Amino acid sequence: MKIEVLGSGCAKCKLLAERAEEAARGMGLPYTLVKVTEYPDIVARGVMTTPGLVVDGMLKCQGTVPTVAALQDLLR
């Protein structure tokens, strides 16, 4: 599973990356985490608010930092 966190590096983006990792680890899923920090790469995904979460190429959420439990629903 490929998890991408879109965001230029603000506090919320870091928090989302941490929680996504925690969620994936808690589910026992093998994963790769990539932080997409350059604006052109973020914009190319069509998001308007950061942080964004992309799982295996699918945009799952943007502009919010879900809880670990909610993230596990998104990763499933």
Place this chain on the structure above:
Amino acid sequence: MDGEAKACACSGAAAAPPPHASSIWSRGGWLLVALPAWVGLYMGLKPLADLLTFRVLGLVPGSRLGEAVAFFAFDGPKVLMLLGLVVLGVSFVQTFISPEATRALLAKRTGAWSNLLASLLGIATPFCSCSAVPLFIGFVRVGVPLGATFSFLVSAPMVNEVALFLLWSLFGWRIALLYAATGVAVAFVSGWLIGLLNMERHLEPWVMEIPYEAAAAASTIVGIDRRLELALQATKDIVLKVWPYVLVGIAVGAFLHGYVPAELLARFMGKSAWWSVPLAVLIGVPLYANAAGIIPIVQVLLAKGAALGTALAFMMAVAGLSLPETVILRKVLRPTLIATFLGVVTLGIVIVGYLFNFLM
């Protein structure tokens, strides 16, 4: 793909996902306990602060130190509690409003109406300056006029609803309304002027060249419990970010309250000092603070004889423009456009300041 790649071959013990049932408690039942507790504590703040200052610490009522400490002990918790409640309510409502919806409303408009609408929508639409670049491109690329995009970018941080509710609860609805109306006016006129100047060629080329397709709204938020959870999270985020500003502002206020005669500040920031408005704006523009964090300082300035226009202009300058946001926007705007944007908005704020000092 840019950015650091971090490969992980973790496969921890498979834990069962926590049950995600929504109970009456998580659907707002906790508010039935939390709200009365909030009201009770709020009503008890004044006696508690006096008890702490004059009984526990043994300071003398009417003395300078006593009055300063009592002011801080009462005002600090009061503003923080108000802030928490306001942010919770506003964040809940904002889970129903998205930048995507705002963009859809703006995309088909042209002319001055688009600027007015963008300035008004900026009040309620959730906005974080860290998203300024993707938001800017997202607006411009689906056909929102450049001027309307700027109207939104000015109004969103400056006239946000948290600031308005705080102004209302601390200074009354007249000043809150005044701030909202003038903030919207500055956003409207600045964006409209930028639109008239046809400055599209002063965007960085990649803004219009990069392949762009707006993403479908990802995972729409459903359920009261999920909305409340997001609102609580936002409240925690904002209060944790803003409380140092608030307490420093109130500490400065407490000091001024107890020790500094009103005439001193009035001389620098009162009506008679014609240069006070541009000076307040020039000091405020590079500063970065959430609008909520600057309000306690404005409270002190007003109480100590600063003119209303000067204080409002200072607040607008701090909340509306900042050095970090300018640096971020430089990624999409060429220097000419950045300078025009800063110049027009700064000028607008100065005019608002003078207008109120003249009228009130």
